[in-house]
Amino acid sequence: MKKDSRISQLFLNNKGFIGYLTAGDGGRQRTLEAALALIKGGINMLEIGMPFSDPVADGPVIQRAAMRSLASGTTLQDILWLTEEIRKQSDIPLILFTYLNPLLSGIPFDFLSDAKKAGIDGLLLVDCPLEESHLIREQCIRNEIALIYILTPSTSLERVRKINQYAEGFLYYACRSGTTGVRNALPEDFPHKMESIKAIIDLPVVVGFGISNQEMAKNVLIHADGVVVGSLFVKALEEDRSPEALSILAREICPPILLVK
Amino acid sequence: MLYKELISHIQGRYGEFGGMYVPEILMAPILELIKVWNNAKVDNIFNQTLNLILKNYAGRPTVLTEVPTFAAMINGPRVFLKREDLLHTGAHKLNNALGQCLLAKKMGKTRVIAETGAGQHGVAVAAAAAHLGLTCVVYMGSKDMQRQAPNVSRMKLMGASVISVEQGSATLKDAVNQALRDWSESFVDTHYCLGSALGPHPFPEIVAEFQSVIGRECHKQSQDLIGSDPDLVIACIGGGSNAIGIFSGFLNNKKVRMIGVEAGGHGRLLGEHAARFATATCGVLHGCYTYVLQDQYGQIASTASISAGLDYPAIGPQHAHLYKSKRVEYVSASDQEALSALKLLAKSEGIICALESAHALAHLIKIAPDLSKDHSVVVSLSGRGDKDLPQLMNSGVI
Numbered sequence: 279m280k281k282d283s284r285i286s287q288l289f290l291n292n293k294g295f296i297g298y299l300t301a302g303d304g305g306r307q308r309t310l311e312a313a314l315a316l317i318k319g320g321i322n323m324l325e326i327g328m329p330f331s332d333p334v335a336d337g338p339v340i341q342r343a344a345m346r347s348l349a350s351g352t353t354l355q356d357i358l359w360l361t362e363e364i365r366k367q368s369d370i371p372l373i374l375f376t377y378l379n380p381l382l383s384g385i386p387f388d389f390l391s392d393a394k395k396a397g398i399d400g401l402l403l404v405d406c407p408l409e410e411s412h413l414i415r416e417q418c419i420r421n422e423i424a425l426i427y428i429l430t431p432s433t434s435l436e437r438v439r440k441i442n443q444y445a446e447g448f449l450y451y452a453c454r455s456g457t458t459g460v461r462n463a464l465p466e467d468f469p470h471k472m473e474s475i476k477a478i479i480d481l482p483v484v485v486g487f488g489i490s491n492q493e494m495a496k497n498v499l500i501h502a503d504g505v506v507v508g509s510l511f512v513k514a515l516e517e518d519r520s521p522e523a524l525s526i527l528a529r530e531i532c533p534p535i536l537l538v539k
Numbered sequence: 540m541l542y543k544e545l546i547s548h549i550q551g552r553y554g555e556f557g558g559m560y561v562p563e564i565l566m567a568p569i570l571e572l573i574k575v576w577n578n579a580k581v582d583n584i585f586n587q588t589l590n591l592i593l594k595n596y597a598g599r600p601t602v603l604t605e606v607p608t609f610a611a612m613i614n615g616p617r618v619f620l621k622r623e624d625l626l627h628t629g630a631h632k633l634n635n636a637l638g639q640c641l642l643a644k645k646m647g648k649t650r651v652i653a654e655t656g657a658g659q660h661g662v663a664v665a666a667a668a669a670h671l672g673l674t675c676v677v678y679m680g681s682k683d684m685q686r687q688a689p690n691v692s693r694m695k696l697m698g699a700s701v702i703s704v705e706q707g708s709a710t711l712k713d714a715v716n717q718a719l720r721d722w723s724e725s726f727v728d729t730h731y732c733l734g735s736a737l738g739p740h741p742f743p744e745i746v747a748e749f750q751s752v753i754g755r756e757c758h759k760q761s762q763d764l765i766g767s768d769p770d771l772v773i774a775c776i777g778g779g780s781n782a783i784g785i786f787s788g789f790l791n792n793k794k795v796r797m798i799g800v801e802a803g804g805h806g807r808l809l810g811e812h813a814a815r816f817a818t819a820t821c822g823v824l825h826g827c828y829t830y831v832l833q834d835q836y837g838q839i840a841s842t843a844s845i846s847a848g849l850d851y852p853a854i855g856p857q858h859a860h861l862y863k864s865k866r867v868e869y870v871s872a873s874d875q876e877a878l879s880a881l882k883l884l885a886k887s888e889g890i891i892c893a894l895e896s897a898h899a900l901a902h903l904i905k906i907a908p909d910l911s912k913d914h915s916v917v918v919s920l921s922g923r924g925d926k927d928l929p930q931l932m933n934s935g936v937i
Contacts, residue, residue: 334825381837430567455724
């Protein structure tokens, strides 16, 4: 990954406050408005989620968003459109968050090259562990897209070391077992786990899975380089909150350390 | 592909198919399972224990029955049925359920979870768990719970919890999704007892190995009854576990022709059937790169079949490889053809087979007149049809 990439630049002198949205939930225009609202509310990186019919790593909130999005016909083309539109107004890193199968449908049609041109900086594959990632990794390197790997509490340190060798951009630590969804507190083992991961990983480590309030976000950033909020924003959209309300919600969670920048 | 290639491969790849495409959180239990399985499969005590349970609890070996009246009525060759319907709990599923529950105990797990379509795998795991002292939770699509109601009651009677899955199409694929979600949270004390020869490595290998007992027995019984291997072996294919089980006994003999029969459902359009080889597009579903029914955007298609056990959008990776290497032929039979076959076998021989197995018979009926009369055909009768009575009444068959 180049030193001047948007991802490297962000972590150079800042912590990451990362939002996730399921693309096309309520139509792509609505996702665009929500993305811009979150950026206004303080997020400095966005994960754009491609919906998939069988989201095995997701809890009910993101499952429902994916179903709504697919019912309205969302495809990879909408990801490109969204990326281009967000890029017109913002320079924050944009990460495509997807299951492998929808992406595979686009690979023969140079989707990754188009995604890079549109402004995608990183790719996070939910169901593609290190062992299966080599072919996609080559494609990502060719297109200068950072392939982001996931770590979990059950990833052995030996495995963390192996993943570290291939990692680009940053690492995503999903801080609990199970699926995505809003939770009220961090797991007890969190500081300890983060300490051992940070001792191995050279790149920034961001933390997600269940982060739903400022207290949690603050505690995450004591140990990590960034914090991801997903289900909470997706739920707000499900509840039909306005873009203004989304900005306020983001600002309420945004850790103080980022507000004083 | 020879039989040994089913169990010795590189990182779960059968040709280009297979692999372990799972979220990182599931890599820990997958790696644990690979390790324990690699020990268990060469462990004499483990294998002896399993064989004793298969004999004294499950009722193996199952017989190979010649059905001359049925054969005459379809103007066909000699027809033999491998009677997995006679296995305890009524289908071949128990071979794998007992094997995996024993494996779960070896790993120190106290709870097993399973997905089920027709309910046969669920019933088998419920029985195996009860027999071996494990807690059992079964995920089942709400649509399948309705159409296979007798099996839901059987699972509950044996102490299993049955959780209704409402998501998606509320069938087998959605039950797998829910089971995977459960496992990603529970793997410390829970084994996911996957029911077919699919999913991430090492499941296809494990399930194929536990089901290979069908093929081994059938191979031996063929020598006794026919005097040689059969000329043709036919099996129905959902995920493909009964088929890979019986095929494995004959893969080494290239003279044996083999046919797998998928669910043709009620139409040829996407969503009206579960015939993966009708479109033959590759993709990744439930941890495995294989042939998957999907739209042009990589979204998994809904499937349809009168038989809940075949109603699944992906096929096991070993079958994908057997298809691509042209070792096995894959065809489909429609809902109506399966119903007619079920009726014909019941009337002519007094055997009520499962709607799944009826697909294999349906294809035999289609090709029987063209087969040489001195040939012998073995059909895998993977299960019995008691569970299908509500469905048969709805279809006006009875």
